[in-house]
Amino acid sequence: MPPILPDIAVRPGTEADLDAIVPLLFAAFHDAPDAEREAAERSKTEPARSVVAVDGGTLAGHLGSFARDLTVPGGIVPAAHVTQVAVAPTHRRRGVLTRMMHRHLADAPEPIAVLWASEGRIYPRYGYGLAAPHLTVRAATREVRLPDGVPGRLRAGTPLSLRTEITEVFEAVRPGRPGWSSRPGAWWDHRLDDAAWIRGRDTALRAVVREGEHGVDGYALWRVTDGENPDNPRISATLVVKELVAATAAVRLDLWRFLFGVDLIAHVAYHRAPVDEPLLYLADDPGWLGTRWEHGLWLRVLDVPAALSARRYPLPVDVVLELTDALLPRNGGRWRLRGGPDGATCERTEAPAALALDVRDLGAAYLGGTPLAALAGAGLIEERVPGTLAPANAAFGWHRAPSMLETF
């Protein structure tokens, strides 16, 4: 790596940096100028939580962080939602991101940090592990049959007209879904935003809520985008599901049946399906679902005892972990984790370690979606005491794969 630019200052952001942050983001992500989009980006940014790199009077880098909570197995934890990471094209590959990241890791008050990576190879070096991959689905609706469900009453409207029902369902379901982010303050405005720059050439954002015996129990948000089908140009469009939330399996099937049944549609696409997406087991021929595996949410453990005691474990666990953490030495060394379904403690210990791993792999396993045994199979976890991997693997798992509703 070329030497670090000597006169670059790395410091926390301030309100005064906002005017330079948004143009830097647009330049780094190659976005066309758009006043509405710039205003949206500006209103999301929390400059006091940012780290900026300044070269003389010029902003050379930005690392943003939203204060939101994340559902984890059996709990909800404050999580730095790291985002808006950009280095000016004139300053790239000189260690600017590395310096901003070191500062963020040292200063962030939360026990964990999460992010979506533009490129999967950027963040493991900073201790981030892949905690939640996801599937993209592009189902050929005319080839896929779903079983009959229990039809509820469906009510269509604009997302804004159904906002109250949508938010209630989301809040009822969120505590049980590891990987979901809270939506405080203006986050619902951002999520339901249907501005021209988001819509592009697609239809308006459409919404449907489902009502069962006990009231509204699910909703879906979607748009329709044009596609090309040389065999039948009239039936070429793709229905793109932006969000689907259901209180029960039956409700989810009912919503999928509705979306797969919309007329004049060739494909239903869903870009953030969990890896245990029920469609995989419901479709009469899953080969037509057009699934592709993608990396999704990356997680960094910032405070080992706080993070490990904040989640629950489906089975009793009592294990000593030896951790390495090159960037945050306070996390390194031996930790005794004792826990189960009702709570957990994590304390320093001098006892010999059963398992040895890097903090990156702890982050990958933290949401219960990446088995410790899979990481050991990759040679990333060392079983120092024979017979300790299998029970720890079971205890770190969870009955539901982590999932995400949105990138941020």
Ligand SMILES: CC(=O)SCCNC(=O)CCNC(=O)[C@H](O)C(C)(C)COP(=O)(O)OP(=O)(O)OC[C@H]1O[C@@H](n2cnc3c(N)ncnc32)[C@H](O)[C@@H]1OP(=O)(O)O
């Ligand atoms: C959470 C998010 O916001 S994800 C979005 C990330 N941002 C983008 O993709 C926007 C466009 N890209 C950029 O702005 C910049 O290239 C960044 C932010 C990704 C990297 O910033 P830089 O200052 O160039 O990174 P820095 O010089 O600190 O690199 C540190 C190491 O990571 C490597 N690295 C950084 N970015 C990349 C990349 N995109 N691909 C491969 N390696 C990379 C560097 O080669 C270097 O490795 P080395 O230490 O072995 O030499």
